[in-house]
Amino acid sequence: MFVNRQGNKLTRFGVRYLLKKHIGAGARATRTLQEKRIHRHSLRHTTAIFLLKAGADFATISQWLGHSSLNTTITYARADIDLKRQALMQVFPEILAPPRAGHVSSTTINIVDWLKRL
CATH class of the missing domain: 1.10.10 (Arc Repressor Mutant, subunit A)
Structure with a gap:
């Protein structure tokens, strides 16, 4: 389905290389990406x-x-x-x-009781 620049099947090493390359470029533009641990399995x-x-x-x-x-x-x-x-x-x-805007329900729901009924 995916090929490398030689036209051969893209290997897992090729995927790793491309992912690392593009994550590096993205991390320079988006600082929060630097803190993420993204790997092939993430895809x-x-x-x-x-x-x-x-x-x-x-x-x-x-x-x-x-x-x-x-x-x-x-x-x-x-x-x-x-x-x-x-x-x-x-x-x-x-x-x-979700609650309707400006409307507060007068009935309180006990979430613990509700979960026990599940």
């Missing part, structure tokens, strides 16, 4: 999360990433708080809905 993880958010199924993502087991791919879903929030919003939309 795989980020891609998997974006595919999940776009609605791709686990089997497709698993094949695309070359995982030997579907369980490996499912770990990406555990790591993403946005996916968890979306799942809870489908079940409890009134609890997790």
